[in-house]
Amino acid sequence: xxxxxxxxxxxxxxxxxxxxxxxxxxxxxxxxxxxxxxxxxxxxxxxxxxxxxxxxxxxxxxxxxxxxxxxxxxxxxxxxxxxxxxxxxxxxxxxxxxxxxxxxxxxxxxxxxxxxxxxxxxxxxxxxxxxxxxxxxxxxxxxxxxxxxxxxxxxxxxxxxxxxxxxxxxxxxxxxxxxxxxxxxxxxxxxxxxxxxxxxxxxxxxxxxxxxxxxxxxxxxxxxxxxxxxxxxxxxxxxxxxxxxxxxxxxxxxxxxxxxxxxxxxxxxxxxxxxxxxxxxxxxxxxxxxxxxxxxxxxxxxxxxxxxxxxxxxxxxxxxxxxxxxxxxxxxxxxxxxxxxxxxxxxxxxxxxxxxxxxxxxxxxxxxxxxxxxxxxxxxxxxxxxxxxxxxxxxxxxxxxxxxxxxxxxxxxxxxxxxxxxxxxxxxxxxxxxxxxxxxxxxxxxxxxxxxxxxxxxxxxxxxxxxxxxxxxxxxxxxxxxxxxxxxxxxxxxxxxxxxxxxxxxxxxxxxxxxxxxxxxxxxxxxxxxxxxxxxxxxxxxxxxxxxxxxxxxxxxxxxxxxxxxxxxxxxxxxxxxxxxxxxxxxxxxxxxxxxxxxxxxxxxxxxxxxxxxxxxxxxxxxxxxxxxxxxxxxxxxxxxxxxxxxxxxxxxxxxxxxxxxxxxxxxxxxxxxxxxxxxxxxxxxxxxxxxxxxxxxxxxxxxxxxxxxxxxxxxxxxxxxxxxxxxxxxxxxxxxxxxxxxxxxxxxxxxxxxxxxxxxxxxxxxxxxxxxxxxxxxxxx
Amino acid sequence: xxxxxxxxxxxxxxxxxxxxxxxxxxxxxxxxxxxxxxxxxxxxxxxxxxxxxxxxxxxxxxxxxxxxxxxxxxxxxxxxxxxxxxxxxxxxxxxxxxxxxxxxxxxxxxxxxxxxxxxxxxxxxxxxxxxxxxxxxxxxxxxxxxxxxxxxxxxxxxxxxxx
Numbered sequence: 001x002x003x004x005x006x007x008x009x010x011x012x013x014x015x016x017x018x019x020x021x022x023x024x025x026x027x028x029x030x031x032x033x034x035x036x037x038x039x040x041x042x043x044x045x046x047x048x049x050x051x052x053x054x055x056x057x058x059x060x061x062x063x064x065x066x067x068x069x070x071x072x073x074x075x076x077x078x079x080x081x082x083x084x085x086x087x088x089x090x091x092x093x094x095x096x097x098x099x100x101x102x103x104x105x106x107x108x109x110x111x112x113x114x115x116x117x118x119x120x121x122x123x124x125x126x127x128x129x130x131x132x133x134x135x136x137x138x139x140x141x142x143x144x145x146x147x148x149x150x151x152x153x154x155x156x157x158x159x160x161x162x163x164x165x166x167x168x169x170x171x172x173x174x175x176x177x178x179x180x181x182x183x184x185x186x187x188x189x190x191x192x193x194x195x196x197x198x199x200x201x202x203x204x205x206x207x208x209x210x211x212x213x214x215x216x217x218x219x220x221x222x223x224x225x226x227x228x229x230x231x232x233x234x235x236x237x238x239x240x241x242x243x244x245x246x247x248x249x250x251x252x253x254x255x256x257x258x259x260x261x262x263x264x265x266x267x268x269x270x271x272x273x274x275x276x277x278x279x280x281x282x283x284x285x286x287x288x289x290x291x292x293x294x295x296x297x298x299x300x301x302x303x304x305x306x307x308x309x310x311x312x313x314x315x316x317x318x319x320x321x322x323x324x325x326x327x328x329x330x331x332x333x334x335x336x337x338x339x340x341x342x343x344x345x346x347x348x349x350x351x352x353x354x355x356x357x358x359x360x361x362x363x364x365x366x367x368x369x370x371x372x373x374x375x376x377x378x379x380x381x382x383x384x385x386x387x388x389x390x391x392x393x394x395x396x397x398x399x400x401x402x403x404x405x406x407x408x409x410x411x412x413x414x415x416x417x418x419x420x421x422x423x424x425x426x427x428x429x430x431x432x433x434x435x436x437x438x439x440x441x442x443x444x445x446x447x448x449x450x451x452x453x454x455x456x457x458x459x460x461x462x463x464x465x466x467x468x469x470x471x472x473x474x475x476x477x478x479x480x481x482x483x484x485x486x487x488x489x490x491x492x493x494x495x496x497x498x499x500x501x502x503x504x505x506x507x508x509x510x511x512x513x514x515x516x517x518x519x520x521x522x523x524x525x526x527x528x529x530x531x532x533x534x535x536x537x538x539x540x541x542x543x544x545x546x547x548x549x550x551x552x553x554x555x556x557x558x559x560x561x562x563x564x565x566x567x568x569x570x571x572x573x574x575x576x577x578x579x580x581x582x583x584x585x586x587x588x589x590x591x592x593x594x595x596x597x598x599x600x601x602x603x604x605x606x607x608x609x610x611x612x613x614x615x616x617x618x619x620x621x622x623x624x625x626x627x628x629x630x631x632x633x634x635x636x637x638x639x640x641x642x643x644x645x646x647x648x649x650x651x652x653x654x655x656x657x658x659x660x661x662x663x664x665x666x667x668x669x670x671x672x673x674x675x676x677x678x679x680x681x682x683x684x685x686x687x688x689x690x691x692x693x694x695x696x697x698x699x700x701x702x703x704x705x706x707x708x709x710x711x712x713x714x715x716x717x718x719x720x721x722x723x724x725x726x727x728x729x730x731x732x733x734x735x736x737x738x739x740x741x742x743x744x745x746x747x748x749x750x751x752x753x754x755x756x757x758x759x760x761x762x763x764x765x766x767x768x769x770x771x772x773x774x775x776x777x778x779x780x781x782x
Numbered sequence: 783x784x785x786x787x788x789x790x791x792x793x794x795x796x797x798x799x800x801x802x803x804x805x806x807x808x809x810x811x812x813x814x815x816x817x818x819x820x821x822x823x824x825x826x827x828x829x830x831x832x833x834x835x836x837x838x839x840x841x842x843x844x845x846x847x848x849x850x851x852x853x854x855x856x857x858x859x860x861x862x863x864x865x866x867x868x869x870x871x872x873x874x875x876x877x878x879x880x881x882x883x884x885x886x887x888x889x890x891x892x893x894x895x896x897x898x899x900x901x902x903x904x905x906x907x908x909x910x911x912x913x914x915x916x917x918x919x920x921x922x923x924x925x926x927x928x929x930x931x932x933x934x935x936x937x938x939x940x941x942x943x944x945x
């Protein structure tokens with residue numbers, strides 16, 4: 001097939017091409033972090049606090065150190081710089097957005113599972129025995145486990161500061177009180193969402209060693225190889241003496257954005273001068289690593305009788321757990337996106353992140369957007385019911401469009417097609433399913449969402465990519481991306497092949513190595529396609545331009561008449577003259593014309609405003625979409641069966657259709673789990689759901705097929721007009737399911753997950769609020 | 783507890799090891815025999831990432847003692863097929879985009895292979911039930927079910943032609 005026969009305007013972009021990494025994975029050839037072994041490797045284990053809140057009176061490691069086969073036992077006093085303010089893979093200083101990271105507990109433990117000591121030994125069994133031989137004397141403290149309690153003036157102090165408040169933000173637009181007074185309908189509700197665990201199938205893992213040049217090298221399952229800087233700071237080493245390599249990851253979802261095993265491994269390898277390996281058990285992963293933030297959210301929403309939103313007031317309290325980590329950033333995202341994809345003249349948001357003695361909370365797919373989306377989309381249905389409008393009709397009167405302002409005053413610049421996504425998502429549900437029994441109720445719901453892609457503009461984000469031809473016509477890309485399974489490197493190969501007129505199989509992407517690949521930033525924040533896709537596109541176009549210029553000279557034609565495809569240069573409209581790729585490459589090499597290019601892409605940048613008042617542009621751009629769900633609720637058992645799930649999104653431009661659909665399907669499934677199942681339960685800081693038989697995630701038997709609708713506006717800031725969809729695909733899924741449950745049973749549950757127990761309680765006791773019922777207030781802030 | 787010498791046929795290759803009697807098959811495969819295409823996702827039988835075929839039937843290798851595999855055939859995803867001689871399920875998983883991070887894939891493909899052995903023409907509901915012990919966090923399962931269904935449909939066509 002020639003280019004002209006292709007139905008799209010691109011050769012490869014937008015096609016459903018099999019991913020190169022899928023081949024290796026399905027034949028069992030891909031090596032993940034724990035699959036690598038080195039001769040002489042020691043095995044590490046971490047001693048973790050048995051208390052959520054305690055003072056450490058003493059630590060005696062002498063018995064453990066004397067055990068045969070034990071090579072190192074480290075505590076806080078062995079860490080050259082135990083406390084660091086992590087910049088999380090950033091080169092730009094962003095003031096108050098740098099979270100405290102403490103490697104090992106010192107004097108005080110702040111959550112159960114906090115690391116207290118490290119051991120490296122000849123075998124895992126010896127390391128485990130050594131942990132038991134470490135004598136830690138704790139003085140238990142009362143602790144505080146509820147973020148609202150932790151706000152009170154006399155609350156137990158989690159950290160060393162005289163307040164538990166990590167940060168507070170506010171948005172002010174118009175006058176909400178005057179609008180509430182004039183409005184025809186005002187609905188006020190309090191919503192609560194739980195801790196969530198990422199449940200990447202691959203637990204945290206890595207190996208560290210000192211290489212032949214004395215460079216401390218760490219191969220770890222991480223979304224951020226640029227933690228090499230943090231590790232270097234912790235060991236007080238020069239940044240260029242620490243190298244981090246990320247092999248293919250078995251999932252990330254934000255849980256491998258913070259440091260996991262890297263610092264522990266670095267300290268132990270540096271001490272022992274031996275390779276050291278550490279892989280978490282599933283229990284350790286659930287117990288001790290970051291969680292999605294629980295929120296308490298009070299929402300007050302007002303509309304006129306003709307269905308126009310006039311005001312929204314939101315109070316958000318997030319549980320940061322024992323350490324801040326990324327809580328300030330997550331809360332800022334929630335603050336900016338608190339009012340969703342709606343045009344509202346009067347907005348008031350007050351948001352607080354609060355330390356407790358619960359497991360620390362940090363990045364998780366959606367980064368603060370799913371929590372508030374559950375609240376504002378529940379409110380939208382509640383207000384629509386009061387107005388006597390359908391959920392779709394009410395939303396259609398209020399969606400934001402290009403040029404409209406968010407609560408912060410930023411006017412949207414790119415394509416906004418939420419209306420179309422909502423109409424198409426609802427239509428795709430088709431004919432309603434008939435109940436299978438008199439006690440089964442069928443319900444339908446929709447939820448729209450907005451979610452940023454790309455990082456905070458305060459971070460001055462950038463990415464780099466190197467693209468070059470080899471003399472045989474194959475292509476090498478070097479780009480420091482972490483491939484967490486979403487097709488990150490495969491999309492880069494596809495973009496490169498498109499521009500350079502070769503096939504995807506001709507492109508090899510070297511990725512994820514701070515020593516060998518140009519730094520490309522984090523694989524987080526739905527930024528990798530946007531940032532590294534653009535950097536790769538820029539580099540590939542520069543290479544193409546150089547080759548086309550040379551080919552034009554050789555063919556005696558103007559460069560704008562040269563077509564470069566299928567490894568051939570042709571003069572457009574002239575069938576007689578062409579050159580092979582190899583001929584042009586050889587000519588360029590001979591003339592000293594570079595066959596490669598290293599390009600940098602910079603995102604829009606703004607300076608940090610050191611003020612709690614959030615104003616103006618905070619993110620580069622947003623993705624908009626709608627989920628629709630149909631559920632059956634068994635009113636005898638409270639069991640919810642999800643019958644249909646639809647995700648309709650403006651993806652800008654799909655790069656790989658299979659990968660884009662895969663993101664939409666997987667994100668939707670994740671959101672359905674958040675709605676119905678997922679709940680890390682803690683009892684005074686002690687996690688009681690430490691295994692996958694108590695922390696439940698959706699299985700294949702729990703979900704229907706996900707129907708995906710991709711709209712391609714071409715209006716995104718990514719390569720070829722793409723928008724990011726990794727996180728947006730999940731954000732509005734949960735409220736679509738819970739709105740469907742509310743539609744089925746006529747009662748709105750304001751707490752996730754919407755479990756059978758909660759549904760039965762609501763049905764039997766009638767205590768849960770109906771859409772028009774009374775409101776409850778969060779206790780006044782201290 | 784003591785040790786025992788065992789011989790396991792892994793993908794047709796006889797492999798010997800001296801193992802602790804309490805050692806799991808997963809631990810011995812990964813850490814003693816270097817069979818790292820078998821993944822450890824939870825070690826408690828909840829996620830299915832460690833699924834292998836034991837004499838043709840899918841088992842969680844984390845819940846199987848190594849000594850139980852003595853003298854028996856263990857098939858991993860590498861034994862099911864290779865790029866040179868692929869199994870239809872492997873080709874179908876790639877073609878349908880059923881592989882994202884890939885950490886569940888080896889166990890998922892083997893559970894599907896075990897299902898097809900017992901029931902070559904399963905329905906979508908039967909496929910969903912059969913792989914419900916294999917967690918996937920990336921795909922939402924739709925493309926995985928698509929991939930398995932296509933192989934089943936091809937089997938059904940062959941069956942119809944033969945009859």
